[in-house]
Amino acid sequence: MPRSSNSPARPTEKRKSVRLVDIARKAGVSVSVVGNVINGGRGNSRVAQVTADRILELAKQLNYRPSPTAQQLRGKRSNVFGLLVASAGDPLTSYLVEHLDEEVVKHGCQTLIGNTAVAPGRFEACVDEMTARGVDGIFCIVHSIFPGDRAQLLARCPNTVFYCDPGLADATFVEVDQIAAGRAAAEHLFASGRHRLGFAVLDPASAAGKKRVEGIKAALAGQGRNPEDLAVCKGAPGASEPARPDERSMDWHTPEEVLDRIIDELVIGHRADAIIAHNDFIASALLKQLRKRGVQVPSEVAVVGYLNHYLCEYVDPPLTSIDLRHHQTAKAMVQAVQAMIDEGSIDSPRERRALSIEPRVISRASA
Structure with a gap:
């Protein structure tokens, strides 16, 4: 005996995806009419508006979702963008995640977020999932300290925009002008009467740190x-970055001996009567350690961070910081991937393209 429509679904019963033919049967029209209406109404101009409205309402009631593969075969966009992050809770990129999602929504699209740092091979698995779903493009904002085959990502999805230089000859990326960041911090400190500066970069191999030193000079x-x-x-080997004992918790902690070394040097x-720190987390830890050692901020030493995180x-005292203007970065990244989509498929790799964002100083009590 057939189960009534009001009976609860059996636990082992797998819900079937809704097809065009299911909507056609409910609406009492042909599959081609349903397809033409749902795909833009261009194929059959004789469909009455009342019929088209009924078809669209039925599609909504039945929770119809078009197949990404079918859309790709028809040359249609999915209106979904992939967003690769180390972790959605990563404090270094959480603002950028928020602004990218908002910017994508403004264009009538959605984001599919992939957390890549939670397990080995997760970066590649996320790329597999996103390309299988037919995303229109991918934003990769995974920091270089985390693993992931960026070259393979670009090969599989040419409409990819990176945050920071991935070191690929044919990549398009958006990055903060690090030289301008160092220069802006130093000029702010000079304008406030400081004379001798210290820069706590911690990581001797940091390309961004070297550029900020160039800007300070x-x-x-x-x-x-x-x-x-x-x-x-x-800094020193093994102490170049805040320790992460657990990738899942993203526990950022700067060892006290590292902070003492910065203060001693x-x-x-x-x-120094002013310290420019590598980021806001090191700067905020320095504020506590300076107070512990009897050094007053800002009367004796001013402190400037980098990121303008909300913890500032x-x-x-509240932390002066370099704001990375993530809202501008998000706009630039979305515009770049939209330009790639408008360009269409290409037969050869794109030329390397770098888009620079000018940072700014947000002044607070620490400097």
């Missing part, structure tokens, strides 16, 4: 100051 030269007014604490040794407002 440019600010020194621009004001005719002595290059020796800058000292750089380059820059404040005690160099007699909750530390004491």
Whole structure:
């Protein structure tokens, strides 16, 4: 005996996907009419508006979802973008995730987020899933310290835009101007009466850190100051980044010995009256350690961070920081991938394209 429509579904029963033929039967029309209406109504201009409205309402009631594969075969867009992140909760990119999603929605599309740092091989698995779903493009904002085959990603989805340089000859990427970031921080400190600067980069191999040092030196030269007014604490192997004992929890913690080393080298040794930190998390940890060691901020030493994370407002004193203008980055990334889509399929790799975002200083009590 057939089960009534009001009976609950059996636990082992697999829900079938709704097809065009199912909607056609409900609407009492042919499959071709349903297809033409759902796919834009271009194929049959004789469909009455009342019939088209009924078909669309039935599709909504039945929770119809078009097949990405079928859409690709018809040359139609999925209106979905992949968004690869190390973790959606990563404090270094959480703002950018938010702004990218908002910017995509403004274009009438959606994002499919893939967390890549939770398990080995997850980056490639996320790429597999996104390409199988027929995404229109992919935004990759996974930091370079995390694994993932970026070259294979670009080969499988040419409409990919990276956040920061992935080191690929044919990549399109958006990045913050690191030289401008260093220069802006130094000029702000000079304008507030500081003279001797320290830069806590921690990672000796950090390309971004080297560029920020270049920017600080440019600010020194621009004001005719002595290059020796800058000292750089380059950290040591094993202490180049905040420790993450658990990738899933993303527990960011800077060891106290690292903080003491920064203070010993820059404040005690160099007699710096201002420290520019590699990011807001190191800067906020420095604020606590400086207070613990009896150094007053900002009366004795000013501190500037990098990122303008919301924690800047909750530390004491509130942290001056370099704002990365993630809303501008999101706009640039979406515009770049839209331009790729408009360009259509290509037979040869695209030329390398770098888009630069000018950062700005957000002044607070720490500097």
